[in-house]
Amino acid sequence: MRKIIAAINMTLDGFCDHMAGLPDEEIHDHYTELLKEGDAILYGRITYQLMQYWQTLIKNPSGEKSMDDFAMAIDKIPKIVFSHTLKNTDWDSAKLSNQTIEEEVLELKQQSGGAILVGSRSLIIQLMKHNLIDEYQFCVYPVIAGAGLPLFENINERAILKLIKTKTFGGGAVILYYELKKE
Template sequence: MSVAGLGTRRGYPDGMRPLRYSINVTLDGCCDHRGPVPDEELHRHHAENLSRADALLLGRVTYQMMESAWRLPMAPGVMPDWTEPFARTIDAAKKYVVSSTLDRVDWNAELVRGDLETAVRRLKEEPGDGLFVGGVQLPQALAELGLIDEYEFVVHPRLAGHGPTLFAGLSTPVDLKLVGRKEFDSGAVAMRYQSKG
């Protein structure tokens, strides 16, 4: 299926830059970052996703987890060489961190405080091609507010047998339209959806 027109503000009815969400998930619904088995092809795909965004929107837990894993420079041998493009992309990205408990952030980041809906709408109104959100709890709050324009689920051929799971307790269903599909050599499948709302 074509995804033409989804990469710019013009592809969305409200004219704001789109907020995109991507998450790895196992066949039984586990979204624990240790569930899927990473490989070079998937890291390249995720690096390309990140590079399409003007900035990343992260909650505290995801921000701290990503910083501890991907902040450059990394010690030699900590990660395989093929993770370098992903590491460079996420290290350089502008980051907005939603947190009421952190006093400060660095790593090219700034804190987002106050009303979540107001703050994220303000970010979406800024010029650019899009924002990218990761994690579990923050995307659920954004989905509740109807602020996510595009969802990507990278489904891995594995049964993890444990949680956490996505969108548990979502108060209202979110209807989506399939706009893209990509298969990987590992057997993982990335499915992209646009919000119908």
């Protein structure tokens, strides 16, 4: 059975904003390795469209190794996109799902293979409500954003997580690895 890993960047005050973090070479390298280990990544429309930025580095590499390596990894991993408005993905390694997130994840979990990554706030919230996430990886940046989209918005049930590991980066970011604690 495949593992579902929710991996997301957030600020110290709990906001998810790809622009608020301070990604550096070390963090790009970490996420490049995570992408290489995964068999697919699930995105909602908004995050998917943000991630399309990396296609520009495939066509025109930046010359910064960690960013170019990340661009190649994100380009290669199959992407499953959940959207009610997109008609196509314009990315060879991406496809639109024709199922609900719950149906798609339940089907993916039953297949053999590597981990399935979830990289969108909205999908993480939906999957949390259905207890379909096996591991959480919160990359917390040493930034207080003051405003933005809170990760745990509209979560109405208590969830107790068990810390299983941490990883600290030179720039001050920390990845907290959690699994759902069985009560």
